[in-house]
Amino acid sequence: MTRREFMDELGLLLGGLPDKERLDILADYTEHFLMGMKQGKTEQEIAESLGSPRLLARELLAGYRIDQAESNASVGNMTRAIIATISLGFFNVIFVLGPLMGLIGILMAFYAVTLSLLVAPFGVYLQYGVPAPSHERLLLLFGCLTSIGLGGMLGVGLLRLTKWLYRQFLRYLQFNVQLIRGK
Template sequence: MNKNEFMKELSRNLSNVPEEEKQDISTDYDEYFAIGIEQGRSEENIALSLGEPKTIAKQLRANYMIEKAQSTKSSRNIGRAVIAGVGLGFFNIILLGPFIAIVGILIALYATAFGFTISGVGAVLGTFLKSIFPQYISMDVNWVISMSMGIGFIALGDLMFMGCKNLSRWLYKETIKYLKTNIKIINGKEGQNYERI
């Protein structure tokens, strides 16, 4: 494979990467070829030593997605970073199941927090509305107990929501660290310790 074939293949496999990033990557690989040619190596030899363009593109795309997820925090960006990371190796596929389970539990906790909050609001509103429309609302509970339970449910829902929010932040940071560590391992760098974010 000569330089042009290598660069076309690399560019084709970098479809999800913005044009500016593609230009930087293209410039870097042009430089690798220029240095290799100065050293008297053939384009085919340089391309062979660089590796398969498809594999390189997967790693570069995963790096880009991880950096994007780190700089712009959103569930969409972390999802894309996880999918790009899964595409790099079998080890990641094994851990995808537990990751999805943890995300599912987190969503269930958010739903529970929302349910407690709505129940509390309903109890408080029901207490007030019973005094206005006693013929339409039947509550066999003392209004003090009903109000207390409503306020308690609202407080519990809010506390759960805050806990879920902190858990989400922690999971986001740990997922980024894990993906970066996998990239380092795949690139042959030391990946034993998590990189500090």
């Protein structure tokens, strides 16, 4: 494979990156080719030492998506980072994707419980109204306050847990990319 073929294929595969990022990467690899040719290597030898442009593009895209998810925490960025990293290895599909989906399901269930604890007292008051005897009123009032308090504490704890899990998963994705790159 010649330098032109290598660069054309790499540029095409990096089409999902912003132009500035893609051009910087291509400039780096052009520099790599030029340095290798100064050392007396042929273009084919340099291309072989760099490896497959397809694998190289996957690694670069995964790294870019992880950096994007770190700098701008959002579900979309995290999803793109996950997809880019999963495409790097079959191991992730088998051993990581299943437990990750299970963990997301558990978090969603806890968020549903939190929402139920926060909303249920209002539903109780709308359905039954305020009872006439005072001891029933106090029991209902304290039950509702307990529900709102538990829901609030669980909600705060879940938000902190979700942020922590997000950071840990980003660390895993970075580790995974470095492992695949052989660093």
